Amino acid sequence: MKMLKPVLVVLTGYLLLKFGIPFIGSQLHPGTWPVVPTSVMKMYMFFLIVGTLMIYSFSEEGYAAVIQPAVNLYVDPARGTARMAVILAVGALGAYVTYQYVKPTFDAPVELRSIHPAPPSSVKACVKTYQLQGLKNPFREDKASFAKHVEEGGVVYFQNCYFCHGDRMLGKGPYYDGFNPLPANFVDVGTIAQLTESFVFWRIATGGPGLPSEGTPWVSAMPVWHELLTEEQVWKVIMFLYDYTGHSPRVTAPVHH
Amino acid sequence: MRVLFSIVIFSLAVIFGFAGYTRFGLPLIIPAPPPQEAKISGEMTMDQFIALGKTVYEGKGTCTLCHNSLGRAPLLEQVAQVAPERLADARYKGEAKSVEEYIHESMVKPSAYVVAGFGKKGTNDTVSPMPDVSGGAINLNAAEMAAVIAFLQDVGGVEVTAQIPTGEAAAPAAEGAAPAPAPAADAKEALVKFGCNTCHMHPLIAEGGDMGPDLAQVAATAGKRKPGMSAEQFIVESIIDPNATLAKGFEPDMMPPDFAQQMTVAEMNMIVAAILNKDAAGGKPQ
Amino acid sequence: MNFLIRFLSEAPRVALAAAVAAIIGLAAAGGGEPLAWLTQEAWADESAAVEEKAPEAGQAVEGATAAAESEKAAADQPAGWAPMAAPKLETKDYPIVSGFNSRLSAWFAAQLHLFFAAFVLGVPIFVWVIELIGLLSKDVRYDHMAHEFMKVSMTGFSLAASFGGLLAFMLIIFYPDFMKYMASVFGDVMILYALLFFAESFFVYTYYYGWDRMDSGGLKWLHLGLGLGLNMAGMALMVLSNSWASFMMAPSGLGPDGAFLGDVWAAIKGPLWNPLNLHRFIANIAYGGSLTAAYAAFKFLTAANDQERAHYDWMGYTSFIIAIAGLLPLPFAGYWLTKEVYDYSQQMGITLMGGVFAWLFILQAVLIGAIFLSANYYLWCSLGRAEASRRLYAMIQPLGIIIVVAFLIWFTPHTLIMSSWELTQVGGAHHPVLGALGVMAAKNTAVNILIIATFLSYQMFRRANIAPAGSGFWATHGTTVQAAVYAAALINIVALGIYSYFIPANVRIGLSVPQVSTTAVTLIVCTIMDNLIYRDQRALGVFRWGHMPVRSQYALFMLAVSFTWLMGLMGYCRSAIRQHWHVYTVFRDNSLDAYTPTLPFAALMVTIIVMIFMALVFFMFWMPILASKKKEGGAH
Structure with missing residues (x-):
């Protein structure tokens, strides 16, 4: 039964990675369940198992305890059934892994997608060309009519955004x-809170199709709003986004400090 | 022997494990091919020129490695707007008078004005960490720098004053010195390169002019035009000294007299062979 | 040859150069007229000063001195001679030999040369130290072991030289214009380099074959002198050839068109030369140790009796300690090199850490982690040699957990590869937990803890069989004080690590210094304390060399193989960050193979090269066995 200990250690480690890290993450980012990605999980588990075997096998007794059950399983004539079961299980595991690897999937290929790709210098929207850098919200200055805007x-x-982005x-x-x-979750500090209004304008105006190649392969389903809304409407909705969430738009530091 | 065998198997398993992890465990990134030098021609529109500047800015110029939102170097989107302030600044050490000159100077002598906080460590913002983009690894030529200036002026919302180099000026700019035009690779290319098709017709060229004799007919008669001269010799003479023998019905002094200086021997041979319908080196058979 | 003089004047500043200068002095005394150079130099400097030539403008120029030097160098040459500007090559300028890919051929030859060169440069360093220890402690076993280390590496010298010759030919055949340019800059260094091989050969043969004859009295000291000479010659060879590699990465001493200005010293002493020297020097020792450990492990596994087994266990342990002693400071030498790369060219630095090669460093982290894990495993197995070590077993489990956790943090990638489902779960590409572990702050913390924990494993083995015997303060309370030091160090490192999340990036980089210092101080302080605690000691039980399980020896093989593979990989990295340049920013590579190969391709190349190397290492280790067999046959 000494073999149970390393198994327990590995199991504990697995559970910590599988549920502990997402739990901590969900406390930091409410509403998400940040699992450990499979690619990293595989490496973690590999070294967790290797490390555990090391910890339990450096001494002669430990080594015997770890290895003995396996040796017994493979040499003890009385354990023929168990042996066959293990051999079959190993084969089945190989088959399962192979199947998972080759089966067709609808998932987009795993690539490194940039959530906030670098914006272009100018945007063609509403039959006009905007230079994004230095582009300001025309309604920001008008303090008097702020509430109205x-x-x-x-x-x-x-009327437009709520259906996907939600009432909150x-x-x-x-x-x-x-x-x-x-x-996008606008309340999260990782979205509009760290972006300039001109960036948000760009993202609303050109939508998913306007994303540069870094934003692929999963092109967002965001519509190309400049075909549906006027320039004023886009700027006003940006005012609303920031006001409602309580964030303030990021201000680009002037070039000369 | 058994021990040796085990060691070999073990070692192979370890190194193939590493190689396998590299192949299957890490994302495959294919490095970009070495950059090419941008081709600039006089026919560019200003929009294309600005677009070229953007490509250079983001690509070969590698400007965005540092001039980005990570704060390694100042953002340049408004540099054209603030340039007049810079020029008036007491810390300015350069000689530029205009926005265009200022940007150009910043590219080749970055220390002329160092934006506060971006100087080399310990130099109190007197020395810029930026390299001279006209040399070193970046190695932009004059035309590429002009394109970047045009791009920065456009982005900054000021008047674009950077000029598109014309074809003549752009070619030397590409190498920094006046290089000879590349020799033609085959007869067709040679015929086009020296403008033969402006006046002559030849089966290798799709459209030819009729101000000079039809070259397709020359092969039949060239050997008989001048006593003691072979067909090749006659054609060569006609190329380097066009007025020596004039075909009936054509005016003298129409054909440029300096092809002897312009053509390489190989090009001349290819053209002669092509006129004679021979498959000379590089020439295409009929 | 004026760089020799600068070399000498630089000596006090550069610790390594002192050694080099000595051997160059030796070589010069044998082959030239050093005094003539000196007078010539003095005259030249004077004339340069009098004429006060205005320096040529140019960024690569190091100042007026360099320009003056170049004037002078030009004056030495026939009229009309000018230094060669960096050629602008085209694809057709590169010769093609059918059946050979130029880059792969050079790659093979260079990497195999470097493997053997690193080995034969590393081994004599610790052989000499062990011989000295043997002489001072009058323990003849050390002397025998040193002799045996030397014996197994003898074939390596000729293999290193053979592959060096192969590399030279490959470069001349496939990159003639490049070699011509390099010769225009480093001509005299190359000649000196070639001549130094005579010194190296002289010392290696006299040192090895004179071992038995010069075994006592003054002759023994002479023998040590020969060993010192061997190391000096080896070091000089290494730093000279390093200068070519560092020049290709960060050229110096050149005019704006890449033409050599005439001052070889300026070309040698580029910004990356000393970081590269230090990094390779330390790595050579670690590498030599890991390979001889593998040799000892092989001999251990095939030993005929307990006595032999005990001997090779001890030899393997010593090699292992040497390898680990080299390994521990290696990451910091690596940091220095990387920092200098950044300082030299931010572009190169970002290419290295943030661009195409970013994943290579995850791979490197995994490899170094594998090395650390096998090292710790060997140390834990080592406890088995001491009967009384059972009392320490309980410590291994928490220690192992710390090591594994630190290691997992260390290789957590900054950019995570996620499937689309995982992205929706995480709510974006930024993982709130793993993202925090992927940054430098966490990695620095983890690697420092990893090093301290490995040291603790070692300390554990050291006290496996002994107990303090005295009754002084250190004997009774020393261990408690040590534990407090470890706890304080751990708290300091972790606190600094956490603190660094809350400060701007430029300040954060500076924080790695106190972390590293904490580690270094802890290691030193605890070693000193160990000596105080065990000034008087008593054995707790029997200590048996050779009482080691077979699997511990495989940990040594793991160490050697991982080390070799890692070296090959980082060789690719160091060379590939030049991208499409022969000499970075100066001399463009326009050959068909100027593109950067992908990481898996490089890994495959490294794997093939390592397999060839392993085969040759078996050959190298088999040679002394073959020789000893004949001897035994004769004795019968």
């Missing part, structure tokens, strides 16, 4: 689970 943006939001802007609108990549 935000309210108008809210109308635009709930968590990216969980009625249709959210049909998309890959998921609709």
